[in-house]
Amino acid sequence: MKGDAPVVLGEPKGYTAQKAGVKRGIAILDFILRLVGFIGTLSSAIMMATTNETLPFFTQFIRFRAEYNDLPTFT
Incomplete structure (x- = not known):
């Protein structure tokens, strides 16, 4: 091992x-x-959480509906 070159x-x-x-x-x-x-x-996420959304719930026919009144894009 004396003849090995250094790395x-x-x-x-x-x-x-x-x-x-x-x-x-x-x-x-x-x-x-x-x-x-x-x-x-x-x-x-903050804008969606702070919008005025209504979710009417019917027991016989389960139906969800969201209305976004604050943003004209979603109305």
Whole structure:
């Protein structure tokens, strides 16, 4: 084992600082898009929860009906 060459650890072939910067930029963009999606989902859930919805319930024929009066999109 005296003749073994030392193992040198370093950057892999073809690895540059530019590739690392691109990966970091994609990661930041991914985080921003996830944050926008979360905020959109949360705001939609809050708007649906705070609308004036009525659910008439009939015992013989079970029927649910929701009316959203606050948002013109759902009326």
